[in-house]
Amino acid sequence: MKFFLDTANVEEIKRITKLGLVDGVTTNPTLVAKEGRNFKEVVQEICSIVSGPVSAEVTGTTSEEMLKEALEIAEWAPNVVIKVPLTEDGLYATHALSQKGIKTNVTLVFSAAQGLMAAKAGATFISPFVGRLDDIGMSGMDLVRDLSTIIRNYGFSTEIIVASVRNLEHVKEAALAGAHIATIPGSLLPSLWKHPLTDIGIERFTSDWNKMQEALAKG
Ligand code: E4P
Secondary structure (H helix, E strand, O other): OEEEEEOOOHHHHHHHHOOOOOOEEEOOHHHHHHHOOOHHHHHHHHHHHOOOOEEEEOOOOOHHHHHHHHHHHOOOOOOEEEEEEOOHHHHHHHHHHHHOOOOEEEEEEOOHHHHHHHHHHOOOEEEEEHHHHHHOOOOHHHHHHHHHHHHHHHOOOOEEEEEOOOOHHHHHHHHHOOOOEEEEOOOOOHHHHOOHHHHHHHHHHHHHHHHHHHHHHHO
């Protein structure tokens, strides 16, 4: 399973990339706005830090606007991926971009039918938003499981990026469902490697070791 970082914060990306855990990055207009920096500058900086796919989202709503922005963004870096919303115009743009060999991440996927449409249109990635579905009392993970089955059933090359990830359970369930990728906020990542029993284990080993050293020193 691949892990993408769901952030536009360059310092966070630099820090976590050093752990060898980052296969790519996803951004969205909200995450970029939080940084208060020039969009192109941020995306280019992220693309120079991470060699894997870096998603940058278009903000236009018509297919013409989306395509215009996408063609410009695609020039920014070789590993940039165009994030397109799942609308009719978005599907049109996705198809046109896939015909040109430009990679896309179709975002804001909330149903299996939407995911199927995006895969058929030629999306490189689809992003089901699990947290936002859970927020309205639905199961985000049911959607991921359905999409995994659909992608497998028809041999689509489209990869599933589980997005809007809020907790450790989401990551575990995404892996069990066979999702290709989970995109994770930097703040959540430590919960993937931390465990209280690991900390207790280290404390006990250290204390036993120190006791033995003291005993040896006393003779
Ligand atoms: C990633 O591609 C999405 O934009 C992101 O995961 C959305 O997360 P949120 O629902 O926490 O805003």
